[in-house]
Amino acid sequence: MDREIPKEVLRKERRRKMIKLVAVVGVCVLVVILVISFLRDSVNRKNIQLSTVDTGTIEVSVSASGKVAPAFEEIINTPIESRIVEVYKRGGDSVDVGTPLLRLDLQTIETDYRKMLDELQVRQYRIEQQRIKNSSTLSDMEMQLKVNDMQIDKMEVEVRNERYLDSLGAGTTDKVRETELSYNVARLEQEQARKKFENDKKVTDAELRVQELELEIFRKSLAETRRILNDAQIRSPRKAILTYINNQVGVRVPQGTQVAIVSDLSHFKIDGEIADSYGDRIATGNKVVVKIGNEQLTGAVSSVTPLSKNGIIQFTVQLDDDNHPRLRSGLKTDVYVMNAVKDDVMRIANGPYYTGKGTYELFVLDGSTLKKRKVQLGESNFEYIEVVSGLQPGQQVVVSDMSEYRNRNKIKVKE
Incomplete structure (x- = not known):
């Protein structure tokens, strides 16, 4: 016959099992903490990137953003x-x-153009009519001058005859004076007529030139209308x-209004932007390196916008290889504009840790340990950074991201 287990025994048994469970969990937590602590205090050499401090030349550059654009692009407006x-x-x-x-x-402008062609013919006919009219009037005046010259010659003969008769006593002094007066009056009238002829000739020539000038102006207006009509026939x-x-x-x-855009997609340029605080470090002719992924393309600054817009200066880069297969319109790029050269300086490889000149805490390899050290860094380009102080040539420095170890002063390196 079964006997009931006392409650006190059951309570002790449950307490013993609970203690064992808590002990197992505690051990597991301790092991996890120890593993994490060990991992945090060490790093695999394969997971870090080291750069050896050396001495050399740095072509100082400023970084900018860029976008690939067609080397030629034409906007067609109506x-x-x-x-x-x-x-x-x-x-x-x-x-x-x-x-x-x-x-x-184009119905309206074509109608206007045909009207202008008709008006051009009317203006030409008017000028031709005016030219014939002027020629006729001047010819009549010239013929009248010749007739007057003949009459004056006749009067001159009469004056000589009267004088001769008067010398023989067959004429009178009054008759001589009368013929002389008539002769002189005729000569003055002829002189006046000649001046009038010359003046009228100049006036008619001037009027004709004015009409011809107006015709030339109208022709230019007609040509402009024709050009607009041709442009309105939207063609590439x-x-x-x-x-x-x-x-x-x-x-x-x-x-x-913009109705079309044609682009030459076989050749490209780079449209760059940079903060206006670096405006004095960019000038036409500066050497440029453009990075597209792992590709590096060289070129030069071809133009710089003289004005800043929203704190940004725009510039254009002419590439040496402007038909590189990696170039695609609208592709974003990193642009590095060279503006100075520094020789015989200590340098290390550029990396994500660098944000500009100043003091940095970098890890330096010492045997199998990485030790944190304050380092003064200076100018840079897309490859190297100038080391001002804190390092010596030959030392190896971690240039990969070490932000998760920023609270550590020493880290073990595992092979």
């Missing part, structure tokens, strides 16, 4: 207010010189890629 009637191409299409891109409603200005086109058929487009 020269008139009109309406899109038809679209012939799509974005991404290759186009040649003169390829039609879209058609605008060169062989390129159509990167944008307004394909909204029927929409009205005001004058000057």
Whole structure:
């Protein structure tokens, strides 16, 4: 027959099991703490990047952000207010010189152009009419002058005859004076007529030149209208890629509205931006290194925007290899602009730890231990950083991210 176990015995048994469980958990926690502590105090050599301090040259640079852009890009604007009637191409299409891109409603400007052509003919006919009229008037005046010259010659003969008769006693003094007076009056009138002829000739020539000048001005206006009409027939200005086109058929487009963009996607440039505080360190001609992933492309600053906008200065980089296969329009890049050279300086490899000139706490390898040390760093480029003090040539410094060990002064290195 079974006998009931006393409650006191059951209570002691449960207490013993609880103590064992707590002891096991405590041991596990202690082991975990010890492992974590050991791991925190040590690092695998394969997981860190070391740089040996050496002496050499640093081409000092400032870093900037950049974006790959087509070396050539032309925006096509509508020269008139009109309406899109038809679209012939799509974005991404290759186009040649003169390829039609879209058609605008040109009825109004074509009508105006035809009216101007008609007015041009009217103006030409008017000038020709004026030229003939002037020629006729001047010819009549010139003929009249010749007739007057003949009459004056006749009067001169009469004066000589009267004088001769008067010397023979067959004439009178009054008759001589009368013929002389008539002769002199005729000569003065002829002189006046000649001056009037010359003046009228100058006036008619001037009037004709004014009309011809007005005609030339009108021709230029007609040529400008013709140019606008040609531009309104939206065509590609060169062989390129159509990167944008307004394909909204029927929409009205005001004058000057962008309707298409053609780009040369076989050659590229870099559009860079940098804080205006570094504006004095960027100038046209500065050597530039552009990093795209692991690729490094060289070039030079070709232009710098003279004004700062929102604390940013923009500049353009002309690449030596502007058709590199890694270049893609819109791709973000790191840009390093060289602006000075320092020779015979201590240097270490650049890394994520560097944020500018100043004092840093870096880990230096000493045997199998990494020891934290204060180091003064100076100028830099994309490869090296200048060491001002705190290190000696030949020492090895950790240049990888060690932020998780920032509270440690010593770290063991495991092979």
